Amino acid sequence: MVPLAQGNRASEMGRVRYRVVVRGTVQGVGFRPFIYNLARDCGIAGSVLNAGQGVIVDAEGAPDAVRRFLEAVRAHPPRLARVDEVSWEALPPAGHTGFEIIASTGGAEIEALVPPDVGLCPDCARETFDPQDRHYGYPFTNCTNCGPRFTIVRELPYDRPKTSMAVFPMCPDCAREYHDPADRRFHAQPVACPVCGPAVELVDAGGKPVPGEWRRNCWDLLAEGRILALKSLGGFHLVCDAQNRDALRELRRRKGRDAKPFAVMARDPAVVERYCHLNDQERELLTSPEAPIVILKRRPGTDLPPELAPGLKTLGVMLPYTPLHFLVFTGPFDLLVMTSGNYSELPLAKENVRALAELGGIADYFLWHNREIVNRCDDSLAAVMDGEVQLLRRSRGWVPVPVRVPTGDGPVVLGIGGEMKNTFCLLKKGRAFVSQHIGELDHLEGEENLFSSLLNFQRLLDIEAEVVGYDMHPDYRSSRLARKVPAEKRYEVQHHHAHLASCLADNGLVDERAIGVILDGTGYGPDGTLWGFEIISGDCLGFKREMHLAPVPLPGGEAAVRSPWRTAVAYLLTYLGEDGDRTAGRLFGGHGLELDVVRRMLAKGFNAPPSSGCGRLFDAVAALVGVCTRSTYEGQAAIELGELVRDDAEGAKLGVYPFSIEEGTISAAGTVAGVVEDLERGVPVETIATRFHNTVLEMVREAVRRVGAATGLRTVALSGGTWQNRYLFRRARETLPLDGFRVLTHRQVPANDGGLCLGQAVIAYRRWSKECV
Numbered sequence: 065m066v067p068l069a070q071g072n073r074a075s076e077m078g079r080v081r082y083r084v085v086v087r088g089t090v091q092g093v094g095f096r097p098f099i100y101n102l103a104r105d106c107g108i109a110g111s112v113l114n115a116g117q118g119v120i121v122d123a124e125g126a127p128d129a130v131r132r133f134l135e136a137v138r139a140h141p142p143r144l145a146r147v148d149e150v151s152w153e154a155l156p157p158a159g160h161t162g163f164e165i166i167a168s169t170g171g172a173e174i175e176a177l178v179p180p181d182v183g184l185c186p187d188c189a190r191e192t193f194d195p196q197d198r199h200y201g202y203p204f205t206n207c208t209n210c211g212p213r214f215t216i217v218r219e220l221p222y223d224r225p226k227t228s229m230a231v232f233p234m235c236p237d238c239a240r241e242y243h244d245p246a247d248r249r250f251h252a253q254p255v256a257c258p259v260c261g262p263a264v265e266l267v268d269a270g271g272k273p274v275p276g277e278w279r280r281n282c283w284d285l286l287a288e289g290r291i292l293a294l295k296s297l298g299g300f301h302l303v304c305d306a307q308n309r310d311a312l313r314e315l316r317r318r319k320g321r322d323a324k325p326f327a328v329m330a331r332d333p334a335v336v337e338r339y340c341h342l343n344d345q346e347r348e349l350l351t352s353p354e355a356p357i358v359i360l361k362r363r364p365g366t367d368l369p370p371e372l373a374p375g376l377k378t379l380g381v382m383l384p385y386t387p388l389h390f391l392v393f394t395g396p397f398d399l400l401v402m403t404s405g406n407y408s409e410l411p412l413a414k415e416n417v418r419a420l421a422e423l424g425g426i427a428d429y430f431l432w433h434n435r436e437i438v439n440r441c442d443d444s445l446a447a448v449m450d451g452e453v454q455l456l457r458r459s460r461g462w463v464p465v466p467v468r469v470p471t472g473d474g475p476v477v478l479g480i481g482g483e484m485k486n487t488f489c490l491l492k493k494g495r496a497f498v499s500q501h502i503g504e505l506d507h508l509e510g511e512e513n514l515f516s517s518l519l520n521f522q523r524l525l526d527i528e529a530e531v532v533g534y535d536m537h538p539d540y541r542s543s544r545l546a547r548k549v550p551a552e553k554r555y556e557v558q559h560h561h562a563h564l565a566s567c568l569a570d571n572g573l574v575d576e577r578a579i580g581v582i583l584d585g586t587g588y589g590p591d592g593t594l595w596g597f598e599i600i601s602g603d604c605l606g607f608k609r610e611m612h613l614a615p616v617p618l619p620g621g622e623a624a625v626r627s628p629w630r631t632a633v634a635y636l637l638t639y640l641g642e643d644g645d646r647t648a649g650r651l652f653g654g655h656g657l658e659l660d661v662v663r664r665m666l667a668k669g670f671n672a673p674p675s676s677g678c679g680r681l682f683d684a685v686a687a688l689v690g691v692c693t694r695s696t697y698e699g700q701a702a703i704e705l706g707e708l709v710r711d712d713a714e715g716a717k718l719g720v721y722p723f724s725i726e727e728g729t730i731s732a733a734g735t736v737a738g739v740v741e742d743l744e745r746g747v748p749v750e751t752i753a754t755r756f757h758n759t760v761l762e763m764v765r766e767a768v769r770r771v772g773a774a775t776g777l778r779t780v781a782l783s784g785g786t787w788q789n790r791y792l793f794r795r796a797r798e799t800l801p802l803d804g805f806r807v808l809t810h811r812q813v814p815a816n817d818g819g820l821c822l823g824q825a826v827i828a829y830r831r832w833s834k835e836c837v
Contacts, residue, residue, distance in 0.1 A: 081110070081124040081155045086137060088148035089177040089465055090119045091222035094208030096165050097250035098142050106133040109160035114168035114221040116526070118177075124160045144179060144209060144353065146465065165251065168221035178214050178222060178524060180461050181297045181441065183355035183385035185210035187248065192387045198237060198257055203264050203388035204435065208252040210353070211386075214464055214500075215298045215439050216254060219523055224253045228436035235260035262435035264388065269424050278431065283395035285429055291315050293405055293419060293427035297386060298441030298460050298500070299412035300405025300419050302426060305397060312371035315401065318426040320408040324697035325373035327357045327380040327443065329402035331393040336381055339366050339399070345448045354461025355385035356444035372401070375692070375704045382443065388433075404442055409504040411513040414440045439520055440513070441500045450794040455814050458487070459501040464521070466495035467812045467822060469569045471829055475553075478518075478529035479825030480546045482559070482817040483537070484698060486510070488518055489821035491829055492527055496569070496822055498813055505541040515545060533557045533828030535820075537588035553835075555828045559587025559820070560598045561607040563783035566823030567815075568604055571781075571808050574826055577603045578779040578808065579610075579771050581764055581796075583786035584816070585625070585679030585699070594618070596677025596784075597730065599767040601775050604823075605830045610774075611728045611767045613681065617672035619665040628683035628701045629655065629693040633662050634672070635684040639733040640740070647740055651688065678760070678786050681732060685756050688739055689749045699785060708753035709791045716795065718751055720759040725766060735759050754791075761795050769803055781808040785816035 086095070091114050099112040099121055107129045110122035121137075123130055134150065141147050184192075188207055191199040199205040206212070216227045224230060234242060238257050241249040249255045256262060266278040274281055282292060289311040292303040302319065304311040306328050316322060330336045333347060340360035342350070350358045357380045362368065373379055382402065384390045392400070405413045405423055413419040414437040419430060445457035455462070471494050479489040486502040499521060502514050522528055534546035536556040546554065564580030582598040589595040589609075597613030616631070616638050618624040624631045629652050636644030645663070652659055665672045679702055686692045686701035691708065695701050709715060722734025735756070742752050768780055780800055787793055787809070800807050813819035 078126070079124060079157045080127050080130055081122070081157045081160075082130060082152040083155055084121040084123055084134065084137070084150065084152045085117055085119075086121070086147060086150050087118040089144070089146035089179050090141075091177070091220065092179045092208075092213045092217070092253060093144040094142045094248070094250070094252070095119050095145050097208065097245055098145075099137070100163060100165055100245045100250075102133060102136055103163040106130075106136070108133050109163055111160075111164050111166050113166045114223065116220060122155075122160070124157055142208070144182060146177070148468070165245070168223050177466065178217050178220065178464050180214050180354070180463055180465055181212050182210050182353040182461060183383075184387055184390065185353075188387070189390065192390060201391065202258050202261070203386070203391055203433070204254070204256050204262050205387045206252065206254050206256070207248045208250065209248065211252075211254050212297050215437050215441050215460075216435070217524065218438055220526070222253060227253055228438050229254050229256070232256060232261050232435075262433045264431065264433045267430050267432065269420070269428060269430070271420050271430075274429065279391060279395060282392060282431060283397070286397060286400070289314070290428040291318070291426060293413070293423045293430045293432075294388070294392070294402075295416070295419070295430075295432040295437075296388070298437060298439070298443075299414045300423060301402045302405050302423070304401045306372060306399040306401050307367075307369065309369045309371055312369055312401065315403075315426070316371065319403075322696040323374045323700060325376055325380060326401045326403045327382060328372065329382050329384060329389065329393075329400050331398040332383065335398045336360070336383070339363060339368055340379055340381060343448070345451065345453070349446060349448060349453055350381070350383055352461075354444060355382060356446045356461060357382045359445070359447040359456070375707065377707045380445065410507060410509050411503060412440050412442050439500070440517065442503075447788070447790070449788075449790050450797055452809065452811075454788065454793075454810065455812070455818075456788055456816065457485070457501050457818055458498060458813055463500040464497055464524070466497045467570065468572070469494055469496050469822075469826060470572055470574055471826065474829060475530035475832065476527045477531040477533065477825045477829045477832070478546075478549060478551070479533045479562075479821035479823065479828065480514075480542045480549070481821035481824070482535055483540045483542055485814070485817040486514060486542060487818050487821050488514065488521075489825040490521060490525065490527065490529065491825040492525070496825060497521065497525060498819075498822060501818065511541050511545060514542065531555070531828050531832050533562075533824035535559055535562070535588065535824070536590070553828075553832055555831050557824045557827050558590060558607070560584075560595055560600060560784070561602060562820050562823035562827060564600060564602060564607060564781055564823065565604045565826045566813060566819045567781040567783040567808055567810055569822050569826045570810050570812050570819065573808070574604045574830070576779060577601065577777060578781045579768055579775070579777050579805075580607070580781045580783065581768060582784045583678040583764075584784035586675060586677045594673060594675040594677060596675065596679060597681065599764075599771055601771060601777060604826045605834065610771045611725065611730060613676040613678065614729045614731045615674035615676040616680070617666055617669065618675045618680065619662045619672045621671060621673055624680075625683070626695055627693065628687040628695055630662050631680050632684040632687035633659070634666055635681075635732070635736050636740075637663070637666050639736045644736075652693075678784070681760075682786070684736070685739055685753075688736075689743065689752050691749065691753075702786070702789070705753050706757070706789045706791065708750045709757050710750060710754045711791050711794075715754045715791070716758065718754050718758060720762045721755055723759060723763055725770070730763050730767060757789070757791050761792060761799065764796065765799055765803060768800065768805060772803075772805065778805055779808060780805045783810065783815050783819070787815045
């Protein structure tokens with residue numbers, strides 16, 4: 065880069081010319097039309113094109129005009145663009161007389177970024193509902209400001225022939241808009257209309273087309289209580305009337321989803337406010353171009369069926385984000401279930417033919433289209449917690465925008481993620497490309513989804529992993545897959561160390577040491593036991609386990625995770641002895657012989673691996689108070705217990721249960737005794753739940769105070785799925801600073817295992833740097 069010509073020398077030259085490279089999310093967001101029109105306004109001659117590095121501009125004109133042009137490029141890009149860098153080099157004036165958009169080029173190392181899919185913009189929405197517009201009633205209306213991007217692109221540069229729109233030749237009207245620099249569809253690659261673009265079709269479970277107008281047919285079917293599979297941007301949704309209890313029960317039965325909450329889609333924000341509390345920040349998030357599912361507090365006394373979110377006072381809500389969704393809501397329904405189109409925890413269905421096979425036992429009818437989904441991408445999930453947007457699932461709307469981390473040049477590093485809520489990360493030159501939500505890997509289909517998504521990402525970025533970081537658990541499928549990736553170096557990464565590094569990297573602090581408070585369900589420790597309530601110190605290279613919850617045996621291992629009452633029995637017998645055994649008989653005697661088996665397992669230490677997981681402590685308390693004795697989805701007991709907390713000033717005054725810390729071990733003996741005593745005294749469950757949460761918070765505070773005094777560290781990083789608990793998140797951010805600590809939380813990736821891959825990648829990079837540089 066050279067400085068722009070200035071002063072008298074510039075005026076003597078008369079004209080200057082620069083080759084400008086704009087890097088970032090600058091393809092598929094209307095950047096070339098923006099450059100074209102800006103150049104004309106500034107009197108600049110030359111050209112603009114898409115290339116592997118980004119957008120390249122040949123700009124020639126008067127020095128002041130070129131300066132204004134470059135300032136505007138950096139300061140006022142299109143709304144969906146993200147400019148990471150603008151660089152330039154001087155060239156001899158060529159005498160350009162006009163400005164043009166020229167054909168894209170490839171070949172060089174790819175640095176440009178594919179934009180994420182974004183929700184329907186107001187202009188396209190207006191056209192979709194304007195009877196006089198040629199896009200009236202068209203389910204695929206889009207422009208440079210909205211529509212599919214990541215889900216349809218195969219490789220860069222981002223041009224129509226390299227997307228799934230390549231098979232749809234443009235009609236004259238669409239071609240005219242596409243080639244008109246003054247039109248907002250100028251070079252919008254998914255541009256289409258009813259004449260030339262994709263088409264929607266309603267078919268039955270056998271794939272036979274249903275005659276008649278598709279919208280009216282869908283409304284009639286939903287009114288009858290039928291379940292539809294609707295093909296959206298990144299995969300299929302399963303849809304039914306959110307007010308029909310019979311349809312909800314049937315969907316749960318067919319989908320194998322006993323209690324996990326369903327997401328719903330509401331017609332508009334007014335409908336959302338009818339059922340849920342909605343503050344300004346939540347409204348902004350809900351209506352943003354990313355259009356995530358937002359976890360909202362339900363209004364008491366509404367007529368929503370309990371089958372939507374059993375045992376919860378919250379509801380996951382999103383708004384329509386494609387023309388297809390908006391058109392469905394022109395009928396009699398203002399609230400529809402819009403849940404992931406899969407069976408149980410299998411990958412999201414995305415191909416029409418496979419959807420018939422995979423969802424044929426769930427959906428009665430299929431509303432699909434003939435535009436291929438190249439990259440599967442589930443809906444993102446977010447919540448506003450203590451005034452901060454927290455991503456619980458980072459996928460559509462955010463992927464594949466990278467997380468910037470201050471690492472230098474080096475190899476491409478893959479963090480392959482965990483076993484649950486899997487995502488992977490490709491780290492390249494300080495940009496961490498975190499994948500869409502992959503999900504659970506406990507099925508062959510999950511492994512195939514991870515592997516195919518990784519191959520697609522690598523092709524899209526034109527890179528291959530050279531270094532791999534993976535979880536040290538010997539039985540994780542993700543770790544086995546990591547060993548199959550051809551790479552020069554591989555590094556085992558401890559689960560909770562990866563959480564700490566993820567939080568540090570998320571905050572751009574990869575060189576800083578901190579106290580990590582990592583609270584989650586489970587993670588494999590170097591000692592071969594299951595960790596999960598960890599106070600560690602360290603950085604992105606290494607860590608030390610400072611304090612942890614005392615381990616308690618899990619009778620039956622995974623069986624105890626699915627049956628929290630088993631964990632409750634383990635806590636009772638471990639800490640309260642014979643009194644605990646009598647309490648177990650009184651509370652869980654209905655399990656009969658199974659309770660006797662659990663007792664024998666604990667007595668003999670057979671198939672009862674020790675665990676110090678925070679999630680298991682939550683399981684035990686949730687089972688003791690009768691909130692959740694059988695768990696059908698990850699974190700169910702903890703979530704339902706958290707819903708009972710008094711999240712107000714009075715809740716903080718309810719006090720804590722006893723606990724102790726000796727030689728780095730936090731004992732919950734007094735906590736369990738206190739919970740049992742309150743139960744026997746008839747204390748309300750809400751009070752017990754709040755006191756328990758206060759106790760966990762006080763355990764954290766006391767442990768952090770001691771570790772801070774011993775190490776001198778004053779920065780605390782909070783990571784792990786437990787920190788998605790609103791009450792603990794807010795209270796920790798309130799109280800730890802009172803003890804003199806700076807608190808770091810996640811901002812761009814989830815605190816749960818969906819952010820694990822970022823930490824793995826950064827740790828692997830640091831270890832490679834130490835060994836090889």
